[in-house]
Amino acid sequence: MAGVQIDAGGVRSAPGGRARWLVRTNALVVAWLGLAVVVAVGHRWIPAASWLMTHLLLLGAASTALLIWTAHFAQALGRRPLPGGTRQQAVRLALHTLGAVAVVTGLVTTVGAAVTAGAAIVAGTVLWHAAALVGALRGGLGGRLSWTTWAFVASALALPVGAFLGRLLVSAGGELAGRAYVGHVASMLLGWVGLAVVGTLVTLWPTMLRVQLDDAAERAGRRGLVVLAGSLAVQVAGTGIGWRWLLVAGLAGYVVGLVVAWRPHVAQVRRRPPEGFAPWSVGAGLAWLAGAVGVWAAVAATSPTWATLQGRTGALVAPLAVGFTGQVLLGSLAHLGPMALGGGPGAVRAARDVVDRGAGARLVLANGGLLLFVLPAPSLVRVAASMLALVALAATPALLVRAAVVARRARRSAEASGTRGLPVAVPGGLEAPRRRHRRSALAGGVALAVAVAGAVAADPAAAGLGAAADAGVAATGRVVEVEVVARDMRFEPASVTVESGDRLVVVLANADDVAHDLVLDSGASSGRVAPGGTGRLEVEVVGRALDGWCSVTGHRQMGMTFRVEVAGAETAGTGPAPGHDGGHQDPAAAPSAAEDLDLMADPGLGFEAYDAALPPAPDAAVHRVRLEVTEVEREVAPGVRQTVWTFGGTAPGPVLRGRVGDRFEVTLVNDGTIGHSIDFHAGALAPAGPMRTIEPGEELTYTFTATRSGIWMYHCSTMPMSLHIANGMFGAVVIDPPDLPPVDREYLLVQSELYLGPQGGTADERAVADETPDAVAFNGYAAQYDHAPLPVRVGERVRIWVLDAGPNRATSFHVVGGQFETVFREGAWLLGGPGAAPTTGGAQALALQPAEGGFVELVLPEPGQYPFVSHVMVDAERGAHGLLDAR
Secondary structure, three states: OOOOEEEOOEEEEOOHHHHHHHHHHHHHHHHHHHHHHHHHHOHHHOOOHHHHHHHHHHHHHHHHHHHHHHHHHHHHHHOOOOOOHHHHHHHHHHHHHHHHHHHHHHHHHOOHHHHHHHHHHHHHHHHHHHHHHHHHHHHOOOOOOOOHHHHHHHHHHHHHHHHHHHHHHHHOOHHHHHHHHHHHHHHHHHHHHHHHHHHHHHHHHHHHHOOOOOHHHHHHHHHHHHHHHHHHHHHHHHHHHOOHHHHHHHHHHHHHHHHHHHHHHHHHHHHOOOOOHHHHHHHHHHHHHHHHHHHHHHHHHHOOOHHHHHHHHHOOHHHHHHHHHHHHHHHHHHHHHHHHHOOOHHHHHHHHHHHOOOHHHHHHHHHHHHHHHHOOOOHHHHHHHHHHHHHHHHHHHHHHHHHHHHHHHHHHHHHHHOOOOOOOOOOOOOHHHHHHHHHHHHHHHHHHHHHHHHHHHHOHHHHOOOOOOOOOOOOOOOEEEEEEEEEOOEEEOOEEEEOOOOEEEEEEEEOOOOOEOOEEOOOOEOOOEOOOOEEEEEEOOOOOOEEEEOOOOOOOOOOOEEEEEEOOOOOOOOOOOOOOOOOOOOOOOOOEHHHHOOOOOOOOOOOOOOOOEOOOOOOOOEEEEEEEEEEEEEEEEOOEEEEEEEEOOEOOOOOEEEEOOOEEEEEEEEOOOOOEOOEEOOOOOOOOOOOOOEOOOOEEEEEEEOOOOEEEEEEOOOOOHHHHHHOOOEEEEEEEOOOOOOOOEEEEEEEEEEOOOEOOOOOOHHHHHHOOOOEEEEOOEOOHHHHOOEEEOOOOEEEEEEEEEEOOOOEEEEEOOOOEOEEEEOOEEEEOOOOOOOOOOOEOOEEEOOOOEEEEEEEOOOOEEEEEEEOOHHHHHOOOEEEEEEO
16 A cells, blocks of 8 residues: 555554545544434433444444444555445445435334345445455555454445344344344354454554563464454354353353463553553453453353243343443544544644543543443432443544644644744653543542442432341341342241340242342342342341332332231331332422413423324234333323333334234343233133243234234233333234225224323322322323314214223223214224214214223214313313313
């Protein structure tokens, strides 16, 4: 490659054209990173946000960077440009961007054809890239390190495998979905990203440390890459044929490969510690890779099924995507970016000073925040830590943009003064920046500690704080150990008696299919225990009676309570310490939002009514849907905001519609903070598998065939069901009856009750249990169609589908001033319908119990506003009320 100077680490400098090429193409990487940050900030309001963030980072930013820099290093080390030069590279980058956009768009919009086309484009582009790398390798001068190009080729060959498995995952179900998911993650993160990163860093890492690449490190890199590539092949084979032990062997081998490749480089770090943000970020990323793969191997060895392994693998995506890929990408850009900007030593130094700003704090916040996020920390701690980590990671793309501006100014200043190309002294030597980084790291640590302390102070019960258990009693030295089993929403036994001063050890075994814990009012906790797992709770000295419960939302209400009695002491309950209710809302501690409820008031700013219009059933016979469980704070009535648990970001969840014989493939993704599940009444199948509860970060695919027509409810079936439904976890599936006549307009109304907790809180558990709703709503917002009437035209035939989601109240749907000409209820025509004989009869109400549904049809005779209500009048007055606006 004429005009390019190289050293052991790759490119030292490049001519102006090549530098401009690198700057312009890497701007695309920064753009992808910016989109990922935007989605991360607004994830609560963006469908499939977790999936989207991951793919914007990996399929967008990381893959684009790999196409750019593997080509760059292959050319530099092989001393020959790739066939077709930058023109064909630009075409490949454009095609990859097109394919990535198609994949992302197709999965967000559930358009399978777009996913297939996008995956094919990405795979084909990367295979073309691999062919170009081989062409450059065979026709090159065969430099000392040109063999690393084979690592890039192996990396590129892994991507089509991952793309195929990813596409298979969209349509697969059951065990095949679990195997496809695990294989997809391994191929993309350990293959496409991992092999390329390790191959690049064989040459790049010494330049980051400013040391020579010795022969031992080169040999170790070559051997390690062979082990890594072979281990990846074993992993993919294991997922392909369904042998988990083969997957475990492949993952263990991958860790061995990392150790082989990186042992000499660790020795280099001991001799010359890293300086600046770039090497520390890359080093931290590699540590996350080794740790995550090691944990993955252990998880794969202990998972009873592929479905279980799929969920547990999902929990490792954040360490692999953000901890490893994100940090290596940002560190590499921080090192290579200033050199690509060029402009002489002064400009490069100025740009590097910019990207090193706050390096210590950024590294501490990113890695400390991510560590707290993946550990079983209290919810508020995880939220605070993840926000700090996001800010720290987002700072690097912003600083790279700033560095480009600074480098340009420095270059112009050097040209004007005639000093371009002259060496630049570092003020204060190397110690000055090192001191700055240490102070910055200390500041980052303090910020992280303050955030954690604030989160614990805001929710002390979740952190295990409470009143002392010893009550001043001296220890007896005796130990009482008891095994408690969590089963069927109960603790067995539900109490234990000890002598005053005894030490208590509780071994909690979870025999349910959802996570549980046991907390005491003293703050002692077993920690969250997964299904089939065990936890341990210890109280050093028991001096008073203690109340215990499961702190998972709703479980205490279902009867998961526990009692520690002291022999000979009063048996009256002490109750939880003030402010330590295990995460449950205490209505006495905060006023109910019902005090602010005013159904006659105008909705708040930004109010947008739930779209009640029902589109016709799509032509497709297979419906693929992705439902992401999220927790969203929103207005549910004028003056009232609540945190609702949603399917797909709305309550009710998205409406599904089809015909008898259609197949529905629904992927449920739990992005909430507790376990959830889904139950489709429209399908008939054994509930144990598809309706099982999945924990946060897990997903499952629920497949059913619609065999009977009607409007069917779907809802979360995790106990207590009443609370999950009251918190918004319900929706409708409409299966058209055969020969359903066309009408001019269709609407769908889902009635449900609101049991208001404090402003911004979740549903009041006691009110749900007592069946005392504060409001009743159509489509999740009380009286919303009074403020946004549903439009119709005089003389049109209007069909209104109605579903009673409950969880507790029946309805009698009525349109004031209208008469129903057709009534369809629970799968049967009660009035009218195809082939029905003419009649003078009509209907005035559609009566439904919870989970029942149907539709009515009517024609409004003259202009005006026609109220529709539940004729259970107290519920109409609570908000089950709206208007049809006839023009």
